[in-house]
Amino acid sequence: MYVFKRDGTRVLFDPNKIVKAINKAMISVDGALYETDTAEEIAELISSRNKDMTVEQIQDLVEEYLMKSERPDVAKAYILYREQRSKARIRNSKLLTAVMKRTEATAVENSNANVDEKSFSGREKEASADVQKIIALDYTLSPEISSAHRDMLLYQHDLEKTNIGMHNCLFADFNELFTNGFSTRNGDIRPPSSFSTACQQVAVIFQCQSQVQFGGVGTVHLDYDLKPFVQKSFRKHMLHYLTDVSEFDEDLAEAVLQKWEPIVIDNEQLKTHLKTAYNYAMKQLEREGKQAAEALYHNLNSLESRAGSQVPFTSINFGRDESTEGRLVSKWMLNASLAGIGKYHLTPIFPISIFQYKQGCNANPGDPNYDLKQLALTSLSKRIYPNFVNCDYSEAHENPDDPDTFYGTMGCRTALGFDRFSQTYNRVGRGNLVPNTMILPKLGIEYGICLGKRTEPDIEGFWSAFEDLLMLCEQGLLERFDIMVNQPPEAAPFMYKNGTMKDAKKCRMSNYEALKHGTLGIGYIGIAETCQALFGKNHAEDPEVHEFALKIVKRINEFAKEASERNDLNFSCYATPAEGLCHTALKALRKQYGIIPNVTDKEFLTNSHHVPVWHKISIFEKLEIEAPFCKYPTGGCITYVELDSTFVKNTKAIEQIIDYAFKTLDIPYLAFNFPIDSCLDCGYQGEFNAECPECGSSNIQQLRRVTGYLTTDYRNFNKGKQAETEARIKHSDFS
Numbered sequence: 001m002y003v004f005k006r007d008g009t010r011v012l013f014d015p016n017k018i019v020k021a022i023n024k025a026m027i028s029v030d031g032a033l034y035e036t037d038t039a040e041e042i043a044e045l046i047s048s049r050n051k052d053m054t055v056e057q058i059q060d061l062v063e064e065y066l067m068k069s070e071r072p073d074v075a076k077a078y079i080l081y082r083e084q085r086s087k088a089r090i091r092n093s094k095l096l097t098a099v100m101k102r103t104e105a106t107a108v109e110n111s112n113a114n115v116d117e118k119s120f121s122g123r124e125k126e127a128s129a130d131v132q133k134i135i136a137l138d139y140t141l142s143p144e145i146s147s148a149h150r151d152m153l154l155y156q157h158d159l160e161k162t163n164i165g166m167h168n169c170l171f172a173d174f175n176e177l178f179t180n181g182f183s184t185r186n187g188d189i190r191p192p193s194s195f196s197t198a199c200q201q202v203a204v205i206f207q208c209q210s211q212v213q214f215g216g217v218g219t220v221h222l223d224y225d226l227k228p229f230v231q232k233s234f235r236k237h238m239l240h241y242l243t244d245v246s247e248f249d250e251d252l253a254e255a256v257l258q259k260w261e262p263i264v265i266d267n268e269q270l271k272t273h274l275k276t277a278y279n280y281a282m283k284q285l286e287r288e289g290k291q292a293a294e295a296l297y298h299n300l301n302s303l304e305s306r307a308g309s310q311v312p313f314t315s316i317n318f319g320r321d322e323s324t325e326g327r328l329v330s331k332w333m334l335n336a337s338l339a340g341i342g343k344y345h346l347t348p349i350f351p352i353s354i355f356q357y358k359q360g361c362n363a364n365p366g367d368p369n370y371d372l373k374q375l376a377l378t379s380l381s382k383r384i385y386p387n388f389v390n391c392d393y394s395e396a397h398e399n400p401d402d403p404d405t406f407y408g409t410m411g412c413r414t415a416l417g418f419d420r421f422s423q424t425y426n427r428v429g430r431g432n433l434v435p436n437t438m439i440l441p442k443l444g445i446e447y448g449i450c451l452g453k454r455t456e457p458d459i460e461g462f463w464s465a466f467e468d469l470l471m472l473c474e475q476g477l478l479e480r481f482d483i484m485v486n487q488p489p490e491a492a493p494f495m496y497k498n499g500t501m502k503d504a505k506k507c508r509m510s511n512y513e514a515l516k517h518g519t520l521g522i523g524y525i526g527i528a529e530t531c532q533a534l535f536g537k538n539h540a541e542d543p544e545v546h547e548f549a550l551k552i553v554k555r556i557n558e559f560a561k562e563a564s565e566r567n568d569l570n571f572s573c574y575a576t577p578a579e580g581l582c583h584t585a586l587k588a589l590r591k592q593y594g595i596i597p598n599v600t601d602k603e604f605l606t607n608s609h610h611v612p613v614w615h616k617i618s619i620f621e622k623l624e625i626e627a628p629f630c631k632y633p634t635g636g637c638i639t640y641v642e643l644d645s646t647f648v649k650n651t652k653a654i655e656q657i658i659d660y661a662f663k664t665l666d667i668p669y670l671a672f673n674f675p676i677d678s679c680l681d682c683g684y685q686g687e688f689n690a691e692c693p694e695c696g697s698s699n700i701q702q703l704r705r706v707t708g709y710l711t712t713d714y715r716n717f718n719k720g721k722q723a724e725t726e727a728r729i730k731h732s733d734f735s
Contacts, residue, residue, distance in 0.1 A: 001049075001051065025081060029074050132162070136159050140163050165486065168213060170431035170500065170501060172206075173428050174202070174219055176429075176500070177500065178198065195292050198226055210313065211494070216414070218409075221356075221406055231265075233285055242257070300312065300351050301349055315354060316333065316354065318356065319358075319362055330369070338382060347382075353386035392663070395631060398425065407427075434477065445596065449534065449536055518570065522574060526606055528610065550629060572636075575607070576608055582724065603724070637669065643730060682694050
């Protein structure tokens with residue numbers, strides 16, 4: 001007698017397997033095995049048929065005989081066990097299919113445009129991620145949080161990182177590493193002794209730190225970080241002139257320099273008494289600064305640090321240091337941006353450069369760094385970068401005597417507010433630990449008029465469900481935080497041994513002492529679609545709807561403060577960038593509710609509180625509509641305007657927009673979008689889309705800012721982000 005298994009193979013019938021299965025069912029009902037006669041009798045009945053059968057036919061007979069016996073309760077337990085096994089087989093089959101699709105690159109989604117999902121490491125990464133996501137939802141997170149994620153009500157960002165307890169992003173403490181040096185697994189690095197070496201170490205630190213987190217890594221003030229090494233290089237060049245050109249021995253050269261200490265650029269005595277050496281040193285310093293800054297840009301666009309050929313997601317804030325050395329750092333970085341990278345001097349993707357706008361420093365004519373603002377505008381007009389961050393923002397709370405409190409962003413938009421543990425707004429060594437994003441359009445659909453179930457929105461029902469969702473978001477963040485803090489510091493030796501994160505060296509058995517300084521982001525997406533679903537119009541179309549939308553974001557901000565007090569942790573309101581989520585959430589809502597005009601009829605949901613990209617509106621109107629929302633996302637937000645590529649060449653007009661956004665509207669972070677097309681065959685750059693006007697090539701790179709940063713080509717993004725980019729109107733057309 002043979003049994004045909006589910007995979008088609010044929011094996012000899014074994015009655016002992018039936019006995020074991022029935023006995024397991026009896027134990028589950030009785031708590032112990034008190035008799036075996038029933039199991040053996042049923043096995044004998046089936047065996048006596050002496051007929052080849054499938055596994056399913058045998059299991060059907062077991063159920064039938066159990067129901068006829070005196071143990072129907074055991075039959076129910078057996079049926080339940082059989083159903084569970086069936087579900088497990090289906091799940092394993094689906095998992096295997098999903099993993100193979102990832103492994104063979106037949107299910108490329110481009111949820112992160114910086115990951116090459118077709119590469120060996122990219123395929124391995126995505127396949128592994130699918131497995132980790134299932135484990136996280138089935139075994140790690142609570143049923144409530146897992147269910148909310150599956151229902152696309154509350155989204156767990158970077159779900160595959162849940163089980164290993166990795167955190168999101170960080171403003172690395174460069175001063176700590178530059179002062180004490182740092183170690184990697186295979187060696188240790190001395191503190192830099194020149195500007196060029198310091199720039200090399202910046203790239204290495206960015207690369208190493210990016211491997212122990214899943215988000216971006218940045219510096220609050222690159223000009224302050226690198227200023228000491230400008231001084232060191234200047235002194236080296238002075239010494240080099242005296243020893244190699246003037247042929248002094250080293251002792252004599254040192255004695256000469258000591259006579260005119262300090263050996264800094266602004267020392268007028270040096271200019272007078274060592275004029276030739278001074279001029280030589282300045283010439284060499286300029287050469288070193290230019291080469292080192294350009295090398296940094298090239299390194300940050302070529303040092304692949306994660307699977308899928310990802311380079312570190314890096315951000316540099318600068319523009320505030322008014323010293324001669326600090327100003328040189330900002331100038332060199334801006335000139336490196338303008339110079340571009342590679343054979344054709346293409347626009348660099350990373351680092352995301354952010355110019356720190358501050359009245360009295362660089363905002364107005366007569367400010368000591370106003371010339372750097374003009375250079376930043378020139379770079380912006382050609383490269384999209386730098387973005388501008390408002391250090392006069394009402395929620396910045398800077399200490400003018402402490403650069404570590406200067407306002408900056410992680411480029412994409414992440415910002416840091418008050419740290420309840422240090423009782424300061426110190427931003428160095430801190431980051432966003434993880435965001436959870438509330439899919440607000442789902443509530444809008446459920447309680448709005450869009451489905452035709454009601455003529456007036458159920459506002460009371462919306463607010464009640466919204467409060468429940470906020471509590472769920474808090475729970476989800478706490479579950480992720482609990483996993484993170486219980487990881488051993490050995491899981492990220494670069495961060496914890498070297499102290500890139502605040503108080504990292506205090507961590508012993510857990511990571512709590514360091515991670516407590518970070519923030520837990522309560523994110524939101526789709527304010528526009530939420531309002532459309534509720535009222536039939538979005539927040540850019542009606543003042544009352546705008547006021548309602550503002551109340552939503554204000555309540556998230558208030559709830560974040562309440563959650564911070566409840567849990568003695570740093571919660572923040574976060575205007576989610578939603579790179580892959582914009583399409584993932586849309587697909588889920590469309591599957592649940594169908595196509596709803598201006599809610600689920602596009603391939604994307606609108607990011608955070610933005611005016612929909614298709615809404616025809618002028619530059620200043622867009623800024624004015626979005627500005628009131630910007631006061632509340634303490635975890636970060638971005639405001640952008642879409643421009644024609646020729647409009648942005650008018651740097652005076654761009655400056656007026658920035659000044660209005662910052663001085664009048666109190667917007668914290670501003671960026672400008674415009675097309676940058678580059679021919680990869682001849683290097684011609686401009687806005688020309690399909691074909692190069694210079695050589696006729698169709699080998700074109702089309703750069704577009706998508707979620708706060710650039711990528712190699714916007715067509716490498718997922719379907720949702722491609723559709724969103726193509727749907728954008730140019731706000732400069734409606735001035």
